[in-house]
Amino acid sequence: MTLRIGELRIWPRSLAARTAAVLLLGLAIVQAAGLTIHALDRMELLRLAQAQEIAARVMSVYRNVVNVSADQRATVLGDMRHLPGVAIELSDQPPISDLPPTPPGEQRLLRVNMNLTPMPGHLRPRDVQMLGGPFWHRLVVSLRLPEGGWLNLTVKVEPPRPWHSPTFLAAFLLMTATAALLTLWAVRRLTAPVRTLARAAEALGRDVNAPPLPEDGPLEVAIAAVAFNTMAARIRRFVRDRTELLTAIGHDLRTPITRLKLRAEFMEDDEQRRKMLLDLDELESMVAATLAFGRDATSAEPVSALDLVELLRTILDEAADAWPDTAEKLRYEGPAHLTVRARTLALKRALANLVANAVNYGGSALARLTLPGDGPAHGTSHGTLTIEIEDDGPGIPPQELDRAFEPFHRGEPSRNRETGGVGLGLPIARNILRAHGGDVTLANRPAGGLRATVTLPV
Amino acid sequence: MDTVPHILVVDDDREIRDLLARFLERNRLRVTAVRDGREARRAWTTGHYHLVVLDLMLPGETGLDLARWMRSQANVPIVMLTAMGEETDRIIGLELGADDYVPKPFNPRELLARIRAVLRRAGDSAEHRSDPAARTLRFNGWTLEPGRRRLLNPEEAEVVLTGGEYDLLLALVERANRVLTRDMLLDLLRGRQAGPFDRAIDVAVSRLRRKLEDDGRHAQLIKTVRGGGYVLAATVERR
Numbered sequence: 001m002t003l004r005i006g007e008l009r010i011w012p013r014s015l016a017a018r019t020a021a022v023l024l025l026g027l028a029i030v031q032a033a034g035l036t037i038h039a040l041d042r043m044e045l046l047r048l049a050q051a052q053e054i055a056a057r058v059m060s061v062y063r064n065v066v067n068v069s070a071d072q073r074a075t076v077l078g079d080m081r082h083l084p085g086v087a088i089e090l091s092d093q094p095p096i097s098d099l100p101p102t103p104p105g106e107q108r109l110l111r112v113n114m115n116l117t118p119m120p121g122h123l124r125p126r127d128v129q130m131l132g133g134p135f136w137h138r139l140v141v142s143l144r145l146p147e148g149g150w151l152n153l154t155v156k157v158e159p160p161r162p163w164h165s166p167t168f169l170a171a172f173l174l175m176t177a178t179a180a181l182l183t184l185w186a187v188r189r190l191t192a193p194v195r196t197l198a199r200a201a202e203a204l205g206r207d208v209n210a211p212p213l214p215e216d217g218p219l220e221v222a223i224a225a226v227a228f229n230t231m232a233a234r235i236r237r238f239v240r241d242r243t244e245l246l247t248a249i250g251h252d253l254r255t256p257i258t259r260l261k262l263r264a265e266f267m268e269d270d271e272q273r274r275k276m277l278l279d280l281d282e283l284e285s286m287v288a289a290t291l292a293f294g295r296d297a298t299s300a301e302p303v304s305a306l307d308l309v310e311l312l313r314t315i316l317d318e319a320a321d322a323w324p325d326t327a328e329k330l331r332y333e334g335p336a337h338l339t340v341r342a343r344t345l346a347l348k349r350a351l352a353n354l355v356a357n358a359v360n361y362g363g364s365a366l367a368r369l370t371l372p373g374d375g376p377a378h379g380t381s382h383g384t385l386t387i388e389i390e391d392d393g394p395g396i397p398p399q400e401l402d403r404a405f406e407p408f409h410r411g412e413p414s415r416n417r418e419t420g421g422v423g424l425g426l427p428i429a430r431n432i433l434r435a436h437g438g439d440v441t442l443a444n445r446p447a448g449g450l451r452a453t454v455t456l457p458v
Numbered sequence: 459m460d461t462v463p464h465i466l467v468v469d470d471d472r473e474i475r476d477l478l479a480r481f482l483e484r485n486r487l488r489v490t491a492v493r494d495g496r497e498a499r500r501a502w503t504t505g506h507y508h509l510v511v512l513d514l515m516l517p518g519e520t521g522l523d524l525a526r527w528m529r530s531q532a533n534v535p536i537v538m539l540t541a542m543g544e545e546t547d548r549i550i551g552l553e554l555g556a557d558d559y560v561p562k563p564f565n566p567r568e569l570l571a572r573i574r575a576v577l578r579r580a581g582d583s584a585e586h587r588s589d590p591a592a593r594t595l596r597f598n599g600w601t602l603e604p605g606r607r608r609l610l611n612p613e614e615a616e617v618v619l620t621g622g623e624y625d626l627l628l629a630l631v632e633r634a635n636r637v638l639t640r641d642m643l644l645d646l647l648r649g650r651q652a653g654p655f656d657r658a659i660d661v662a663v664s665r666l667r668r669k670l671e672d673d674g675r676h677a678q679l680i681k682t683v684r685g686g687g688y689v690l691a692a693t694v695e696r697r
Contacts, residue, residue, distance in 0.1 A: 254541065255471055257563035262477035265566050277565075284563050306616035310669055314618045317665055321620075339615040344608075348618060 016191040023183045031176065046160035047109070050134065055113030058141050058153055061088055065151055066123050087154040094142040095152045099132035106133050110141070122146060134159040193221035197228060204232050208239050247294035250287045257284055289424040292349060293407065293431070301343040308338045312367050312387070315352045319359055326359050329392075334369030338385070340458065342436055350432035353425035354389045354440065354452045362391020362449055372458055384438075387454040395444035404442055405430050463508040463577055467491040468498045468524065469539065470517050478511070481566050487573070495519030502531065509577055511569070512556075513539045525556060535580045537572055539564065575625055578642075579632060595631050597692040598679060600670065602631055609669075617669050626662050630680060630690035637687045663688060 012018055061080060068076055077088055102110075107130050114128070127144035134157045143151045196213065203210035212232065213225040261280050267273040312332055320327035351367075358365035370386040396404060403409050410423040426440075433440050438456035445451045465482055469475045470493050479489040490505060492498050494516050510528060514521040525536050538556035557576045560569050595602040599612035607624055609617045619627065629638060643659050663680060666672075672679040681689050 251541070254562050255474065259471075259473045259477060261563055262474065262481055262566050265481050266477075280563075281565075287563075304616060305614060306618060307611060311618045313668075314620060314623075318620055339613060344616055344618060 014191075015194060016187050019191065020184055020187045023187065024180060027179050027183065031179075035172070043160050047106075047134075050157065050160065051106070051109040052113050054139065054141075054155055054157065055110050055117070057086065057155065058110075058143070059114055059117040059119070061086065061153060062125065062143050062151060063117075063119065063123075065090075066145060070147065085156040089152050091150045091152055094129045094144075094150055095131070095140050095154075097131050097140055099136055099138065099140060102130035102133045102139065106130075125151075133157065190218075193217055193224070197224060200228060200232075204235070208232075208236050243294040246290045250291040250294065253283075253287045257287065286422045289422055289428065292428050293424045301345055303341050303343055305339050305341050306344050306347075308340045308342075308385075309334065309336060309369065311344070311348055312351065312369065315348065315355050316365065316367060318352070319355050319365065323359050326363055326365075329364035330355075330359070331366045332369075333366065335371060338369065338371070340385070340456065342456075343432075346432045347436065350429040350440075351387070351389075351454070353429040354454065357425055357452070358389050358391035358393075358450070362393025364392045366390045383458050384455050385458050387456070389452045389454070390445060390449055392449045395448065395450045396442065398444065401442050401444075462486065462488045464488040464490070464506065465573065466498065466501060466505070466507040466510045468494070468510065468516065468521070469513040470494055470515075478566070478569075482570065482573070485570055495524045498524055499527075502528070507534055508580070509573060510534055510536045511539065511573070512536055513562075515541055535576045537569070537576055575629070579629075594697045596695040596697070597631060597634065597690070598670075602628065604628060619666075619669070620662075622658070622662050623666050623669070626659075627666055630688065631694055634690045634692055634694040637683050637689045639687045643688065 012021060061083075064076055064080065065073055073090060077090060080086075080088055101107075110130065111128060123146060125143035126146055127142075129142040131140040131142075132138045137157060137159070139155045139157050141153045141155065143153075145151060200210070200213050210232070212229040215222050215225045215229065217225070257280055261277065264273050264276045264280065267276065309332070312334075316330045316332055320330050355365045355367065366389070368388045368390070370388070372383050372385055405426050406423075407427045408423040426442075430440050433454060433456065436456055438454060440452055440454045443451050443453065465487050467475060467478055467482070467489055469478065469491070472493070475491040475493065479491040482489045490501050490507070492501050495518055510525075512521045512525055516524065521538065525538070528534055528536065535557040538559040540559050540561050557579070558572045560572055593604055595604070601610040601614075602608075603610070607619075609619055609624070609627065611617050626643060629643065640659055663682075667677055667680055670679050679690065679692060681691050683689055
């Protein structure tokens, strides 16, 4: 656990990692405190047991010595010479040693235990002195015999080692690992809804009709999901209302435009009539764009097989007819035929919008079709074909590239020449292509000019 | 048959109805204009019409129902006015059995060109023009579906045509192995394209040849006739 925190030098960025780090840190502190309390407890126990044992040994030696007459004592001592861990001697005086006096706590413990040993009063030691202790690995106990003289015992003692247990390390590691794994699992589980929410928000940004979040799970998560779904529904309604408004206006404009076109036919001045019809055509194309934007890209048109290359060529032909000045600058590069499945009219509108953009703003259009597998340059992935539509115009300032796809956005005034339009060409193209499972992006070419890159699944 | 074709216009907008009638009359057509299905049925009993211009969106009885009724009464060609902005452009067109359809707002001259093209086709091959929607024309592996205004290549994939190219190809296919003069073809494209019309014919034919994989210099399918005209050299199978 401490290891893990040692590894995490920097504050992690993800919520899951942060929560896990905080939990694991807390767990480590609690573990350490618990272990310390346990160790202190154990030490106390060990001290008591040790004191009891030493007192018993000391008193047993003393009893053996005091129970015999003075002349026999040397023999008794000789018998006990080989007792392990104890050196015994008789002396006229307490031992002289470099050991400091035994700490009072230890002394008291030993004395209490020695006094507890049953023994007639006249045999009890007249005086007891102690030097050293567990810390010095030796304890010297001197007992004054009733008839004078000292019995000096030097006992080997080990300081108590609370951590010294073969199972201790294994148990500790197992506990730590289990706690850490449980923590990580729980944190991942708990933060999963946050990731789901983030993904849903991302999906909503791409497609306003993205499926709603499941409204289950823990209470807070369910509340967040409901709030999110409500918000998404409001956005959808807002978009739909706006689109319906536009569509209604577009519908209503069709009748007056038709009338005006008929009226124009009765104008005497040919030049004025021609210009009026051009204006009306422009108005009509604006209405058409509005209606196309309002229409759901996944609408009724069936998907069928079509030759994509002929579609591109037809679009370029029509562009050449509409703008005869640029006819020489409209080119196609790529295979001679390619059958794809798509909604013909919708796809034609999408690609025609991109070509019209290139011609209007760049004065030329090169449509290049790249099949999956032979496009090293532009990240053609497997099963995706790429259509690049390039022009030689001024391009778009980088900060405008993203905004170009916003509905009703119309670039800078300087780019607009006399092109009309309502700023729906690119949004329509993108809606249609995304409904086909593809996409379109814009980029400025290093050599100058703009490149629209269309991807379509094959 | 009268020398001046008689057109029945059904549209609920009075202004459009009147203007369209004036416009068509000025272009040497006879016009009866009515506002809805009820008036159309009444007019049907009192006159004989060579073509009906029918608005799809009518109050009361829809243009679709009216077209079906008319078809059950007589084999009259119908040009449908559909609403731009709905998928009607093409999808409803296939169901209706209209001979042609023009989205609103239409260009009067284009409508006139379509009317003339349909009239010519009707007079030309009345025996074949039973139900346009159910009909497909097959030649050299290619399939033309007039009901859906589309061309399928031998692999059954659609080859997109412009409106002018489609009209041109349909005219050639319907009169296969007969020479079509440039003047006849010009009529088809009139109202559709800006610019000089005779160039437009050559351009449209060369584009059609490319789409039909018909080598321009040794064209086998759409042959150029010396003296100004084109002919589709193929056996056409009608279904």
